[in-house]
Amino acid sequence: MTREDAPVFVREIIKTSGDMWMKGWAEANGGNISLRLRPEKTGDLSGFAPKTDWIPLEKALPGVAGEKFLVSGTGKFLRNIPLFPEKNVGVIELDAAGAAYRQLWGFEPDGRPTSELEAHLRSHEVIKAASGNVKHAVIHTHAPHLIALTYALALDTPRLTKLLWQSHAECVVGFPEGVEFIPWMMAGSPEIAAATADALLRRNLAVWQFHGVFATGRNLDAAFGLIDMADKAAQIYLMARAAGRVACTLTTDQVARIAANFKVTADPAGLAADTADYFA
Numbered sequence: 001m002t003r004e005d006a007p008v009f010v011r012e013i014i015k016t017s018g019d020m021w022m023k024g025w026a027e028a029n030g031g032n033i034s035l036r037l038r039p040e041k042t043g044d045l046s047g048f049a050p051k052t053d054w055i056p057l058e059k060a061l062p063g064v065a066g067e068k069f070l071v072s073g074t075g076k077f078l079r080n081i082p083l084f085p086e087k088n089v090g091v092i093e094l095d096a097a098g099a100a101y102r103q104l105w106g107f108e109p110d111g112r113p114t115s116e117l118e119a120h121l122r123s124h125e126v127i128k129a130a131s132g133n134v135k136h137a138v139i140h141t142h143a144p145h146l147i148a149l150t151y152a153l154a155l156d157t158p159r160l161t162k163l164l165w166q167s168h169a170e171c172v173v174g175f176p177e178g179v180e181f182i183p184w185m186m187a188g189s190p191e192i193a194a195a196t197a198d199a200l201l202r203r204n205l206a207v208w209q210f211h212g213v214f215a216t217g218r219n220l221d222a223a224f225g226l227i228d229m230a231d232k233a234a235q236i237y238l239m240a241r242a243a244g245r246v247a248c249t250l251t252t253d254q255v256a257r258i259a260a261n262f263k264v265t266a267d268p269a270g271l272a273a274d275t276a277d278y279f280a
Ligand SMILES: [Zn+2]
Pocket: 030, 031, 140, 141, 142, 187, 211, 212
């Protein structure tokens, strides 16, 4: 399969993974991507012969039973997806109970899905239900400015949310529900998978302390765009700090007025957060 004759959903992951590499978010095998496939767009995939037996999941996910997903491969470099998609990504399907998966396509010759598969699938289960079947994409990546914030500052969800809203005037419009802050946990563990799914039930962005970010959206572009916006806000804040004292910032009132102007509801806990020490 070449880039030209790849199905649309494979071309989308080619574009997204290439952009993530160009952004500097995906060093080595860092980052992973999953897309819940829309039957009406992907056509009939029943012609794919299963390549593996059923592999049990840690936790049954009945909310996404029978669904098919395009997923990046474990240990693979996102920057190589455009070069050899069939080696670096694959399609999996869940069984009728959502308790196990099998590989249908890709991961050539003997690869496996991302080590963060549990976090992705648990997130898909909650966002599918919470969004009325609208959200289909989950991205995890190592956006450096958001990671740097977790080293530079003591953060929690309301204060991280407000800091980003105050550091870029369009952020409250892009993510009015705010950004979850998840304190350090072991990557790949059931605990971080559960915490991430719980966070994405409430918000479209979740920052993992000292590690990276998870985002969800209706498609890969939407999830990518949210990370891009949040990371740029973090970059702007860090650039201002590096230039010396942060002399001024958007006020709470200005953030609230921007939200009202664009008819979005800003998370009240974020608006109420005290970020004065970040700008001292
Ligand atoms: Zn990671």
